Amino acid sequence: MSSKTKKTELKTGPLESVIGYRIAKARVTTQALFVRHIGKPFSLRPVEFSLLMLLQANEAVTPAQLSDALSLSRPHLTLLLDRMQERGLIDRARSQVDRRSQQVTLTDAGQVLSAELAQRAPQMEGELQLSLSAAERAMLIELLDKVAAHGGPVPDDEA
Amino acid sequence: MSSKTKKTELKTGPLESVIGYRIAKARVTTQALFVRHIGKPFSLRPVEFSLLMLLQANEAVTPAQLSDALSLSRPHLTLLLDRMQERGLIDRARSQVDRRSQQVTLTDAGQVLSAELAQRAPQMEGELQLSLSAAERAMLIELLDKVAAHGGPVPDDEA
DNA sequence: TATTGTTATACTCTATAACTATA
DNA sequence: TATAGTTATAGAGTATAACAATA
DSSP states (O other): OOOOOOOOOOOOGGGGGOHHHHHHHHHHHHHHHHIIIIIHHHTOOHHHHHHHHHHHHOSSBOHHHHHHHTTOOHHHHHHHHHHHHHTTSEEEEEOSSSTTSEEEEEOHHHHHHHHHHHHHHHHHHHGGGGTOOHHHHHHHHHHHHHHHHTTOSOOTTOO | OOOOOOOOOOOOGGGGGOHHHHHHHHHHHHHHHHIIIIIHHHTOOHHHHHHHHHHHHOSSBOHHHHHHHTTOOHHHHHHHHHHHHHTTSEEEEEOSSSTTSEEEEEOHHHHHHHHHHHHHHHHHHHGGGGTOOHHHHHHHHHHHHHHHHTTOSOOTTOO
């Protein structure tokens, strides 16, 4: 299954210090990890998993908040919610306060699944301990956060 | 253009320490950075940029090596090379040693463009200095590398 | 007039299987 | 028989514009 050919690694050249390139490479690992621990056993894609975790951790969530948190366009989010609803994992209800907006909630089945997933997540991350100490993990998360924050959400007082 | 609505940030919950989630968030930043500095001005996608940089930094490169380095499937890589060749940036030549394989090289136009790009890359990265010190950058790259290496390329002596 | 969410459309990305030509 | 690269196909991801309902 694995390509056994002994091929010379390519030099990275100017790519060496391009964070985006490094992130793309690291993502290959985390995606594979996800597929193995959660994606395949639960037939979930990364965004679907993230969606469930966000719903579990928050009350009174709107699609707008979700598309923000998951960096998905509204149309994409709509499709995602459709799939999850068809699967019986979430419900949508119009808000009483502002009838344009919705409240997205976990169904009972969704809560059961989310609880299970919340346990698997640390297991999945645990596997990385082979390559990353606890301190390194914490540091990595902190640094990724700084990158994510760069030019990110508009500071409160801006136009 | 920016959504001005003051909406409560969602709690991350169990996602808090999922590296894959953090990487996905950080990727949004680096992609935007790329589009602004390189993608739009040069009509290039991230992989196309990376491809050029790899060709510039290495001699005698084969499609197989490229699909490895860029984490693209062979078919995807073929299409990518087709596009770049149509654009007059690369050439493909069958190897004399093993007539199954190819050598991918930059055309003159490709070399000119790549030289220009190699200068832009540090500029792009420089913008991150606002959020990341030099030491933090170095640390981040090192940690991302460890993640990428996890379960990555098969150690030389393995089956 | 602006905003929430939906529909429609199109284009890119990615994975797989089947093919060819070499070895 | 195995490997390098290609072709074909389909599914998933993503962006955009146009729309309905509500504010």
